[in-house]
Amino acid sequence: MPSRSLRGVYFDLVGIINNIRMEGAVYPACPTEGCVKKVTEVDSAFRCEKCAQSFPECKYRYTVSMEVGDCTANVWLTLFDEQAVKLFGKTAAEMNTLMRDDREIYNTTFQSKVFTRHQFRCRARMDTYNDVTRPRIQVFDVKPLKLDQFSAALDTQIEKLEKLPA
DSSP: OOEEETTEEEEEEEEEEEEEEOTTSEEEEOOSTTOOOBOEEETTEEEETTTTEEESSOEEEEEEEEEEEOSSOEEEEEEEHHHHHHHHSSOHHHHHHHHHHOHHHHHHHHHTTTTOEEEEEEEEEEEEETTEEEEEEEEEEEEEOOHHHHHHHHHHHHHHHHTSOO
16 A cells, blocks of 8 residues: 655555666766755866856766556656665766776666566655656665565465455
8 A cells, every 4th residue: 555645655566677768877966965966067077056066076876767567557767876776786986987988888787677577665746847747756765576575475465355255
């Protein structure tokens, strides 16, 4: 049962990753603690408009969009830095280096997760952009699916359903 709050609806999803958008998955971010805004490179420095400062170095972060499906539907989820590191096993800085130096390994790292099954803890909320309102789903936790535990949980749910009056 999803839990509701003013900040969205929280739910668990078990699904298979069908597609990962690799373009824009890694971005240069402000190195200031607590700021995750994208920076622009200006005269060999990185400028953060939010902090109104320029820095000699930036910090690389993830913002990954992926399509995840189960037997009922497909949805697009967004993973940010911590969850993407858990999923891919590489930091955004490592992926940025691969993107620049070895595009084949960069692509393989993303593609190795396609058609794998995971358990996602998500939050869905309505978001409006350019006068279009649509749900946005953010991943708060991602774990590989342990099939033995998942099967046992499904068996338990089936037994409860069988005991309901007809």
